[in-house]
Amino acid sequence: MTTTGHDELATPFDEPVRTFATPGPLTVSPDDPPHEVARRLDERGVSAALVAGADGQFCGVVSTTDLLRTLPAVGGDEGAPPARAVGEIMRAPVVSVGPDAPLREAAALMVRHRIHRVFVAEGGRAAAVLTTYDLMRAVLRARLDLPLGAVMSAPVTVDVGEPIADALRRLERANVRGLVVVDGTWPVGVFTHTEALRTRRLPPPFLASPVEQVMSYETICADVKTPLYRVAGHVVQMNVRRVLAVEGRELRGVASGFDLARVVAGGGAAGAP
Secondary structure (H helix, E strand, C coil), rough: CCCCCCHHHHHHCEEHHHHHCEECCEEEECCCCCHHHHHHEEEEEEEHHHHHHHHEEECCCCCCHHHHHHHHHHHCCCCCCCCHHHHHCCCEEEEEEECCEHHHHHHHHHHHHHEEEEEECCCCEEEEEEEEEHHHHHHHHCCCEEEEEHHHCCCCCCCCCCCCHHHHHHHHCCCCCCEEEEEEEEEEEEEEHHHHHHCCCCCCCHHHHHHCCCCEECCCCCEECCHHHHHHHHHHHCCCHHHHHHHHCCEEEEHHHHHHHHHHHHCCCCCCC
8 A cells, every 4th residue: 555645654653673773783891991992882883882791691781871970080090080880870771672672662662761772682692782763773764755855953062162171061061962062153074972071081181172173073063944754865975974054154063863763663654852
């Protein structure tokens, strides 16, 4: 049977998570030091790792958010006590689904727990991970034509010339995963947890430097009227984690995989929150 409009969007989001999940999630030991886990996350280009014991059974998750709250500030490691093991800062229990769970169910778990990933469990072990980035591929496949402006969130910004120290404080106070770096009203980059963790390896005087020196240029700007499937296509092709919504020459919002997770959890209906 052929359907039209948004009714046809239910089918892709009812597919099993195994269709979109990424196999082989990054796994660390509970005894690993936080700074080593931060390095591995950076190398892998992911924002969280599964914490598993010697028997392979998972026991928690550690993310860049947890690491930022634990690692010493820039230049603050001299004379500091030894870093705690990851097992002391991980979050438990692990939010997981079976490989045959519908995609919309996994997305609903992300929204409910305000997380950016769920692990796909088989036999007490995590065989794969489904992230908000993976949901972008589902949105692209569903040809979801809801406009970007309908799902974007209010951005937290920092001026391109502001000191790195100010950006770090704003990132912590706002409790967001990233700031949009602006030059006037136009977005020119982002300062995320990844960049914040990298500053931990820099000398203290560098904190007075403009945030532009450490921001990421890996951004995509799209008009607020751009359909989500096209936005998702750009994200998947360019491997970025958020899209900056603009109108004219002004920043209007930001949309991340989490914003699209809310759409997938709701089935992709027009006007989804």
